[in-house]
Amino acid sequence: MKLKSALFGTTYHFRDVKEVLAKANEEKSGDQLAGIAAADAKERMAAKLVLADLTLADIRNHPLLPPETDEVSRVIEQSVNEKMYAEIRNWTVAELREYLLRQETGESDIRRISRGLTSEMVAACAKLMSNLDLIQAASKIEVRTHCNITIGQKGVLAGRAQPNHPTDSIQGIKASLFEALSYGIGDAVIGINPVIDSAESVRNILQETKEVMAKWQIPTQNCVLAHVKTQMKAIRQGAPADLVFQSLAGTEAGNKAFGIDVALLDEADELIRREGTGTGPNVWYFETGQGSELSAEAHHGIDQVTLEARCYGLARKYKPFIVNTVVGFIGPEYLYDSKQVIRAGLEDHFMGKLQQLPMGVDVCYTNHMKADQNDMDNLAVLLAAAGVNYLIGVAMADDCMLNYQSTSYHDIATLREMLQLRPAPEFERWLVRMGIMENGKLTPLAGDPTLFM
Incomplete structure (x- = not known):
């Protein structure tokens, strides 16, 4: 799992998946208050580049809050459809984003793969999306x-x-x-x-x-x-x-x-x-x-x-x-x-x-x-x-x-x-x-x- 990226002559090293996710986030005053935000736009972009290449398995295998110590993590883990996860575990976060935005990907396709996703994978994908991406992908999904x-x-x-x-x-x-x-x-x-x-x-x-x-x-x-x-x-x-x-x-x-x-x-x-x-x-x-x-x-x-x-x-x-x-x-x-x-x-x-x-x-x-x-x-x-x-x-x-x-x-x-x-x-x-x-x-x-x- 690669946790560093070179950008404009500077190599950015990230400690773990938690830090990558935090610093890849769009600017939020709450993250700044918590002391976990990217220092500037360059570090944010470097974190996004690292996040894009992480696989869904990387994210699941490195839990931010282990299920052994947090019941929300346990609920999320127990909800994963293991058969569906096995099909997509080697996708990168970038590939998940591209799949959701692809014109031929329909609502039933998204509903199917969603059963294999953890909440952290979903958040990772959102961090790589523009506002228009978020609108386009969500508009495909019908939940009655x-x-x-x-x-x-x-x-x-x-x-x-x-x-x-x-x-x-x-x-x-x-x-x-x-x-x-x-x-x-x-x-x-x-x-x-x-x-x-x-x-x-x-x-x-x-x-x-x-x-x-x-x-x-x-x-x-x-x-x-x-x-x-x-x-x-x-x-x-x-x-x-x-x-x-x-x-x-x-x-x-x-x-x-x-x-x-x-x-x-x-x-x-x-x-x-x-x-x-x-x-x-x-x-x-x-x-x-x-x-x-x-x-x-x-x-x-x-x-x-x-x-x-x-x-x-x-x-x-x-x-x-x-x-x-x-x-x-x-x-x-x-x-x-x-x-x-x-x-x-x-x-x-x-x-x-x-x-x-x-x-x-x-x-x-x-x-x-x-x-x-x-x-x-x-x-x-x-x-x-x-x-x-x-x-x-x-x-x-x-x-x-x-x-x-x-x-x-x-x-x-x-x-x-x-x-x-x-x-x-x-x-x-x-x-x-x-x-x-x-x-x-x-x-x-x-x-x-x-x-x-």
Whole structure:
């Protein structure tokens, strides 16, 4: 295994695969904060040259975090289809990239080889790709999932209605939700981030959203994004939850900082399948985001892109209905500006899709980051072109509870109209019955929340 490269008269030596992966990464303030980033563009290019020639077997045989000491690594290892891996183990990372981008390589071809890939191989490939490469490769991959309805079809852009409220006011939540529905948003999920992480609050919100769904016969799913233990308690008390939610990290230590481990996720999985109200078979909602492991001092010297790919390797075990990266939420310590946020959004979407996950993206930023709403518009268009399964919708693109900027309900409606995309088929049929949509376009009634009052 060659770990050095000569470039412009300088020979660059890299200690191990972990260092190659870190220094081959596109510039990220989080890697710089961790002290593992390339010193300059020349060292970054030298690392990319080394990475391009590593084989997939090199990456698997030199684990960044051994399965003996990390349960996320064990989950990733156990998911590998050994027969498929044997066919591609001698491919270089460059050859994997070329295969994915080749015109004749179709969605079924990619789905087949994905079973032989580890998360680290997927991350390595992303590091050799331009933004356009990431869009092209991801656009080939279709991942359909079903809870109460099916999403993920090519030509479909679903939306999560995120009607958060700073005091968990049911009336406030409903007011925002009615606006979302009036724009045709909510087919991915009606998902509320609660202020109060209690079983009682979670149960109340789930019951109220279920009542809205039943009254208006809305074909969708509900979820309250509290800690998984709180949701489990609420479900055991009879709360009607279609999906169960949890944020994930890419290391065992990172997940412990979230208060979870694989045993707890297994317990929640059994509970939601036994007592949840979703039809299934896909009944999980996971969120991720580059940088969370560094925040918890649980990154083990691994770069944030590779750690993000490992989140998806863990999520894959539970066959989720939806996954999304909250791409710009953590702040400029990890993604400094709009250029880094846009890159991260495209990386995360590609890496999740290559691991056969139903990827959405929260196209977002915080107010202390060097980014603005125009940057988010740009990323949303790029992701829609890449075939993202769903985007997040909040009232006026401003989440008044989480205090960050995302995409609005009408932004998602605009993307559908502009790029000739549609809501999920069952949801679109409901919109037609309500008079909100006709022939794939919103009617003059759209945007009027009083339809539901």
